[in-house]
Each structure stands twice: as C-alpha cells, then as structure tokens.
Amino acid sequence: MTGRPVALVGGVTTAFGVRPTTWAEMAQEVGAALFRAIPTLRAEDVDSLFVGAAEPERFAFQSHVAPLAAEQMGLQPHRVIQRTELACASGQSAIRSAYAAIAAGLSDIAVAVGVEKMNLPSMAEANSAMGCVMDRPWDGPHGATAPPFFAMVAQRHMMEYGTTEEQLAAVSEKNHRFANSNPHAQFYAKKFSKEKLLGLPVVAPPLRLGDCSSMTDGAAAVLLVADKFVRKYTETPAWVRGTGQYSDFHNLANAGSLTKWTGMTHAAREALRGAKVAIGDIDFAEIHDCFTISEIVEYEALGLCSPGEGGAFAADGRGDLGGDLVVNPRGGLLGCGHPLGATGIAQAVEVYQQFAKQVPVARQVPDPEWALVHNLSGSANVHSVMVYHGGGAS
Amino acid sequence: MSAGAKSRRIAPTPASSDTETRSVPRAVPPTERPREKRPFLLDFFPLEGPDQTRLSRFYDRLREGRLSTTRCPKDDEWHWPPRVACPKCHSEELEWKDLPERGRIYAFSAVLGGAPMGMEADVPFSVGLVDLNGVPLRLFGRIEGRPWPELHVGDSVRVEPYDLGDGRVFYRFRTID
Ligand SMILES: [Zn+2]
Numbered sequence: 350m351t352g353r354p355v356a357l358v359g360g361v362t363t364a365f366g367v368r369p370t371t372w373a374e375m376a377q378e379v380g381a382a383l384f385r386a387i388p389t390l391r392a393e394d395v396d397s398l399f400v401g402a403a404e405p406e407r408f409a410f411q412s413h414v415a416p417l418a419a420e421q422m423g424l425q426p427h428r429v430i431q432r433t434e435l436a437c438a439s440g441q442s443a444i445r446s447a448y449a450a451i452a453a454g455l456s457d458i459a460v461a462v463g464v465e466k467m468n469l470p471s472m473a474e475a476n477s478a479m480g481c482v483m484d485r486p487w488d489g490p491h492g493a494t495a496p497p498f499f500a501m502v503a504q505r506h507m508m509e510y511g512t513t514e515e516q517l518a519a520v521s522e523k524n525h526r527f528a529n530s531n532p533h534a535q536f537y538a539k540k541f542s543k544e545k546l547l548g549l550p551v552v553a554p555p556l557r558l559g560d561c562s563s564m565t566d567g568a569a570a571v572l573l574v575a576d577k578f579v580r581k582y583t584e585t586p587a588w589v590r591g592t593g594q595y596s597d598f599h600n601l602a603n604a605g606s607l608t609k610w611t612g613m614t615h616a617a618r619e620a621l622r623g624a625k626v627a628i629g630d631i632d633f634a635e636i637h638d639c640f641t642i643s644e645i646v647e648y649e650a651l652g653l654c655s656p657g658e659g660g661a662f663a664a665d666g667r668g669d670l671g672g673d674l675v676v677n678p679r680g681g682l683l684g685c686g687h688p689l690g691a692t693g694i695a696q697a698v699e700v701y702q703q704f705a706k707q708v709p710v711a712r713q714v715p716d717p718e719w720a721l722v723h724n725l726s727g728s729a730n731v732h733s734v735m736v737y738h739g740g741g742a743s
Numbered sequence: 744m745s746a747g748a749k750s751r752r753i754a755p756t757p758a759s760s761d762t763e764t765r766s767v768p769r770a771v772p773p774t775e776r777p778r779e780k781r782p783f784l785l786d787f788f789p790l791e792g793p794d795q796t797r798l799s800r801f802y803d804r805l806r807e808g809r810l811s812t813t814r815c816p817k818d819d820e821w822h823w824p825p826r827v828a829c830p831k832c833h834s835e836e837l838e839w840k841d842l843p844e845r846g847r848i849y850a851f852s853a854v855l856g857g858a859p860m861g862m863e864a865d866v867p868f869s870v871g872l873v874d875l876n877g878v879p880l881r882l883f884g885r886i887e888g889r890p891w892p893e894l895h896v897g898d899s900v901r902v903e904p905y906d907l908g909d910g911r912v913f914y915r916f917r918t919i920d
Binding site: 471472473474476477479480484485486487488489490491492493494496497498500501502504505508550551552553554555556600601602603604607 | 785787788789823824849850851852853854855856857858859860861862863865868870871872880881882883884885891896913915
C-alpha cells in the first residue's frame with residue numbers, strides 16, 4: 350500500500366428491513382446516528398463525502414444523490430464529493446474511493462455513506478430494477494435476475510462436487526444465528542433451524558427462500574481519516590491495509606466456469622499482498638453471502654479450502670465461532686438483508702466494532718487482529734476486497 | 744488475458760458449415776402471450792431499429808428466422824453479444840455469421856416468483872445457459888417447452904426466434920422432444 354496511512358475510526362448502521370421511510374430520510378437518520386456515535390466529529394471537519402448507492406434512479410427516481418445525501422446529513426463537503434455505483438458493491442466502492450482520496454492527500458477527513466431504498470409498493474418494479482444490473486438488452490428480456498443466476502451456480506456446484514442442500518442450509522443457519530445478536534438485522538430475533546430452512550419454498554431451483562438475501566431498506570456510514578487525525582476520534586482504529594478488485598465479464602454468456610470465481614481469487618490476493626498477510630492470518634471475514642452458494646464458492650476462491658470442499662467447510666462449522674476463522678459474524682446479507690449501497694459500509698462498521706469489542710458476545714470474535722471484507726456485484730462478475738488491521742497504532 | 748478470461752473460452756471448435764449456408768428466410772411465430780405496451784425504461788426488450796442501434800441487422804436477420812452474431816475475421820473471435828468493435832483486436836471490420844440452431848443445456852434454473860415487470864404472467868418460467876453446437880459460445884436464454892422439473896443438464900434445445908407483436912423480435916430456446 351502506498352500513500353498516507355488511512356484508518357476507519359467509527360461507523361453506524363440504521364435498522365435494516367422493510368422500512369416505512371424514504372431514501373433521503375434514511376440519509377438523515379444515518380447522519381444523525383454518525384454524529385451521535387462520534388461525539389468529537391464536527392460537520393465542518395468533514396472535507397469529503399462518498400455516497401454508495403446502486404440504483405436510486407430506479408428505486409427512488411432520484412439521480413445526483415451525492416449532494417442530496419450531503420444536505421440530508423448536514424455536510425458541506427469542500428474537497429471531494431461523489432457517488433460510487435458498483436451495484437451490490439457500491440458501499441465498498443465508496444470506502445475504497447475515500448481511502449484513495451485520503452491516501453493521496455486530496456482529503457483528510459471523509460465520510461463514506463451507503464443508502465438504498467428497495468421495497469416499493471410494486472415489487473415487480475423493484476424486481477425490474479434488479480434486472481437492470483444484468484446486461485439489459487441481451488440477458489434482461491429472458492428474465493435474468495440474481496436468483497436464477499446463482500441457482501445455476503448452485504446447480505453446477507452440486508453436479509461437479511456433490512454439494513448438498515443441507516450444506517447450503519448450514520450457511521444460512523449460521524448467518525441467521527449471528528443476525529439474532531444484531532438488533533439492526535432484517536432477521537433479528539427470527540429463528541431459522543436447518544430443518545425450517547430446508548422446508549421453505551423453492552424460489553429458483555435448487556435455491557429456497559432461506560438461500561437468498563432479501564430486498565432491504567437501510568443505510569450505513571463510516572468515518573475515514575488520515576493517520577494524524579485518528580486519535581481525535583478513536584482509540585481503536587481499523588487501518589485499511591489492502592485493497593483489490595477484479596472485473597471479469599458482464600454478459601452471462603461470458604461467465605465461463607460458474608463454480609470457480611477466479612476474479613475473487615485475484616482481488617483477494619492483491620488485497621492480502623498489500624497488507625503483507627496470508628489468508629491464514631485473517632481472524633474474521635465479512636464476505637458477500639447474497640446467496641448461500643456464494644459463501645461456499647467464496648471459501649474456495651479465498652483458498653480457505655480446496656475447490657469443491659466449500660460445502661463441507663460450511664457443514665463442519667469451519668467458518669463459525671471456534672472454526673478456522675469467523676465468517677459473517679454480523680449476520681451476513683442472509684441475516685441482515687442486502688440494501689445494495691449500504692451493505693459494504695455495514696460490513697466495515699462490523700469490522701470497526703469487532704476490533705473495538707463493541708458487539709454482543711454471541712458474535713464477538715476473540716481478540717481479532719486482521720479482517721477481510723468482500724463484496725461481489727451483479728452476477729459475481731466483479732469482486733472487491735479490502736483488508737483491515739486492528740492493531741492500534743499506525 | 745487473465746486466467747479468468749481464458750477459462751471462459753469454450754471448446755474452440757471451428758464453426759460447422761451450416762452456419763455459413765443457411766439463408767432461407769422463414770416466418771417467425773408470434774409470442775403466445777400478448778404483450779402489454781410499456782415505456783422503454785420499464786421494458787427489457789430493446790429498441791431494435793437502425794435509428795437506435797448499429798446492431799439492427801441482428802434483429803433484421805432474427806426476423807428472417809436466423810440467430811446471428813458478429814465475428815472478427817482477423818483473429819477468428821466469435822462475439823456474444825454482437826458488437827461493433829472486436830474486444831480482442833479492436834477492429835471495427837466485423838462480419839455477421841449465422842449461429843447453429845441447436846445446443847445443449849449447460850445449466851438451468853427457473854423463476855418461480857419475483858419476476859420483473861411484464862413477466863409476471865410468464866411465471867413459472869425456465870432460463871438456462873446453452874452451449875451452441877460447433878461454435879465457442881454459451882448463450883443465456885429463456886427455455887420454453889418441457890417445464891423445469893423435466894429439464895436436465897445436457898438436454899438438447901433449439902433456438903426459437905419469436906415475434907413480439909409490436910414490430911420487434913427476440914429469441915429463446917425450446918426443448919426438443
Ligand atoms: Zn478481433
């Protein structure tokens with residue numbers, strides 16, 4: 350990593366779920382929560398704002414959301430203001446852009462916020478918005494949305510490696526269980542046993558309802574600062590130590606192997622190289638479980654196990670508390686819901702709070718030092734990875 | 744090219760001769776389901792005319808019953824979707840080639856709920872990735888015919904152009920019994 354050291358020094362999320370509120374109202378809500386959570390933060394000190402939002406044009410009929418968010422949050426950014434859009438990874442894109450701006454000296458103190466409003470009176474309209482993420486004139490007319498695509502990934506993984514529905518359910522059970530200790534989660538206080546998950550209706554064979562993350566309204570925000578400002582805001586910074594991204598294809602025809610996400614392997618390798626650590630050094634990971642099968646393929650792409658062994662990795666609890674590392678202690682997208690632009694920011698909030706030991710004991714990773722965050726976007730055609738260190742001083 | 748990009752190349756067999764010779768226009772059947780007219784920004788089907796796309800020949804040929812795409816003769820690169828510039832050598836001198844009418848299912852699923860606007864009445868419907876016979880292309884598309892519980896990976900399907908009833912055409916796959 351080059352440039353000035355950058356740390357994430359605090360963050361908040363709103364409640365995630367089906368919420369009777371608008372895009373702009375959630376931006377106000379998360380702004381208010383951020384200033385409450387970081388009492389030393391003054392609005393005039395925030396020189397830059399990065400706004401992760403995937404589809405406000407579709408879900409809220411609203412463009413130019415960066416200044417809209419600034420106004421809602423009571424900010425007047427005077428160095429960098431921009432929106433980042435990378436579908437499901439729009440939030441992490443905002444953090445990466447803030448990191449890059451601070452590392453380069455363009456910004457000292459920046460907020461990265463993610464907001465998405467997805468639940469509409471007509472869910473067919475919302476489903477159309479999700480279809481726009483695909484190659485609209487070619488894949489769209491066939492009815493391509495995320496569930497049938499990831500269902501094909503699951504079908505091939507089952508065919509090629511013998512992965513089972515029970516192994517998929519093990520991922521969902523773990524992440525829903527973690528979400529039970531996260532009051533912001535869409536499925537907080539909702540119990541899902543493996544038996545219950547395996548009895549839920551099929552939505553895109555072989556995937557059942559419990560294999561899929563939800564349409565979710567929510568917002569999250571983090572504060573990132575250059576090293577010399579860290580102590581003004583926290584004693585437990587999460588240092589950005591590595592980043593990597595890889596864009597492989599867009600049209601579904603060009604996906605190649607559905608079960609080997611080599612783009613993720615490249616992105617993770619780059620992020621780990623920047624941090625000068627190996628995957629075995631990672632204590633916990635927030636990875637993109639938009640579907641249960643995603644988390645299984647991601648174990649393999651990260652090199653946590655061999656190709657084909659992801660299902661067993663899940664069923665054997667190797668991604669659970671007490672396992673090789675803890676995967677998705679926040680509750681994942683499956684348990685928390687997936688407000689596209691807010692997800693990547695909420696994952697980073699979890700990283701900060703895990704390092705600061707501010708989460709309920711049921712999901713606290715013991716003395717974590719290194720964390721990895723991953724988002725895929727679209728049809729797993731783009732992978733974005735960041736590595737954080739919680740080691741106190743820079 | 745990356746390892747990821749290389750892995751997407753599917754069996755680089757040369758095109759079979761039927762892709763060169765088939766040229767007899769045939770009637771394209773209308774869609775069974777009447778389509779409601781909707782504004783372009785709420786309609787996944789593209790604008791197909793030469794006033795909106797440089798690829799209008801794709802739709803003209805589809806109207807004649809021929810699914811086709813562009814190929815770069817310089818480096819024998821078959822494109823999907825069709826293009827105006829080759830992604831490999833960036834040549835803009837591309838040729839149109841008919842695609843084989845048959846292929847085999849590589850993977851499939853079905854939409855049993857949560858369909859986009861205009862497709863609610865189609866539910867349940869099947870979609871899949873189909874390896875076209877004899878060309879290095881794996882196309883995504885709707886699969887009509889047998890319902891999803893009766894589909895298998897490896898099943899043969901044929902390309903089926905169809906008329907949207909509003910001057911536009913599109914394509915899908917249909918199972919072969
Ligand atoms: Zn070429």
